[in-house]
Amino acid sequence: MTNDFLFQNLQEKAMTFEQVFDRIIRFMTLNRNGNYRLMIGTDSQVHERHTVFITGIVILNEGKGAWACIRKVTVPRRMDRIHERLSQETSLTEEVVSLFTEEKKNVMIDIVLPFIYKGATFTMEGHLDIGSGNRNKTKIFVEEMTARIESMGLEPKIKPNSFVASSYANRFTK
Known part of the structure; x- marks a missing residue:
């Protein structure tokens, strides 16, 4: 399994986590009075001889845009058992979440904190590509x-509210 912590998006390739964090901070400082949701989620796709996992990181300012990137991990075998795959998706999400240390979380909170009384918010969400529907x-x-x-x-967040895993990351697993 390749475990390099390298991220990419349509504009940039091979970003380190520090570069990703810098982009998030830059995005948040454009509008300190925003309603920010930092969302992290993973989806997977089983291919003929391997399984691809994509973890998405999205910082959304409700109604005012977003910045996003992905991390790709390839397992060199088919992971056909659903529980194993969901567990791996959750582990990869947890791995990326763990990079957001208390210190980093505090930096993000400090951006919106002076504007809380004006309605600014910051939340962190873990998006899971699972659903609770009967089918x-x-x-x-x-x-x-x-x-x-x-x-x-x-x-x-689970389906239908887990769009970082079920929609954004899903696009890159094919």
């Missing part, structure tokens, strides 16, 4: 995976 085969894993995300201090 969703991942519903039996919702409690387990959401508990893991909550234990990291994030608000867990």
Whole structure:
């Protein structure tokens, strides 16, 4: 498994996490009075001889735009068991979340803090590519995976509210 912490988006390739964090801070300082949601989620796709995992990081200023990037990890085998794949997706999300240390979280909070009384907000969410609907085969894993995300201090989101995993990251797994 390649575990390089390199990120990319349509504008930049091979960004380190420090560069990603710098881009997030730059984006947030453009409008300190924003409603920011830092969302992290992973999706996967099983291919013929390997499995691709894409972790997306999205900083969204509600109604005013977003900045995003991805991290790609390839496992050199088919991961056909759904629980194994969902667990790996959650682990990769947790791995990226762990890079946002308390110090880094405080830097982001300090950007909006002077503007809280004007309505500024900051939240962190963990997006899971699972759903609780009756016809969703991942519903039996919702409690387990959401508990893991909550234990990291994030608000867990599942389908249909987990668009970073189920839509953004999904695009890059093909």
